[in-house]
Amino acid sequence: MTKKFYQQSIPERLETLAQKTGLSAEEVAAYQAEGGLSLEMADHMIENVVGLYSLPLGIAQNFVINGREVLIPMVIEEPSVVASVSFMAKLARNGGGFEAGMSSQEMIGQLQVLDLEDPRKAAETVLTHKTELLQAASDFHPSLIKYGGGPRDLQVHVLEETPIGSFLVIHLCVDVRDAMGANLINSMLEFLAAPVEELVGGRVHLRILSNLADRRLAWARARFTCQDLAFGEYSGEQVRDGILEAWAFAEADPYRAATHNKGIMNGIDAVVLATANDWRAVEAGAHAYAARSGLYRSLSTWSKESNGDLLGFIELPMALGIVGGATQTHPSAKTNLKLMGVKSSAELGGIIASVGLAQNLAALRALATEGIQRGHMNLHARQIALSAGAKPEQLDALAAQLAAEKNINVARALEILGQWNGSIK
């Protein structure tokens, strides 16, 4: 019988990936330390480089998104995330898989215009000259137009009663296509500052992208039958209803919503990181979007279908690139994009939203039933065993003993290792 992916050795897993996806030997080598990011490359990426810092890269299984099977690379130090999203993806697959997509690829850049006699009048003037300003921004970046993107809209907001009085803010909305878009928009904004000052007077102060990318929303939905949700002594209906109750808590209470959304980001950040995208930008966008009503709420929505199925939906800003930044320079990120077979940043956004939804379900299902510690602690036991200095051949046995004793801490692990190693002598 062929071994399941999680039962394989690392070389066997690499072989499986190469066979399933057509990754070349060189691309697969990017997963190994010597094939990944070199010191020399790192030295060109940031300042004062002294080394590299590694994290585990795992491959989530069972995802079917918009009818396509996708293997999903995840970079994360926290145990149980890769296993639990894979399991939830399996349940989603039974319900037809994930449906996912994105609203558009538009990012917003902001110009802060100060020292205006009448900010409202200036706002009207900007709107009267919208077409010329959009044309000027387009002319500044002809290559973006070639890729099918470009400036799409210009909006004005007068902010009243700020600590420095009222001022004008201009929003430039740009379709950035397959780039994350921050550098692209920031340079467009810097260029537009002079024409805006010429038009309305005043002084253009800040010229910067907004991370509240609410015109670039990724979404995903999936359905789960009660039959699939049932486990142990819990019926499917009990699990479903428990999930709905847990979700209602996050919808109504920011203290709960923060942790609920942190769980979602466990899945999302891991894939954002695996593709060398800017996870701080995605984090900032997600949390600002979660608070858009004035109350910080859940990024996901869970409901019961008329046939009793559980339906999950998630929507959040997703400022991601498959070109630009480090996405095409980091060798492992390049391989990861190829592994997923993504052709656009919109496709990548839908995949990542699906992972967020899967991870959210994993946490809710555990919280609404046996609690998260049981599953989590078994995996945590391995980390404790590792940090206590267990040899590879001792790891499984030590983790199992710590979990069985329900006493998972380094002191106990050292004690057991002391006994074992003592008895070996």
Ligand code: NAD
């Ligand atoms: P970038 O500067 O590398 O620009 C992307 C380039 O890709 C453009 O020059 C564009 O012409 C080219 N391109 C090729 N094919 C394309 C296609 N199909 N669609 C679109 N463009 C295509 O990268 P960026 O995306 O402008 O900026 C991303 C970087 O900016 C990230 O590293 C991020 O960390 C950083 N950043 C973020 C913030 C923030 O989030 N607030 C602020 C500043 C910088």
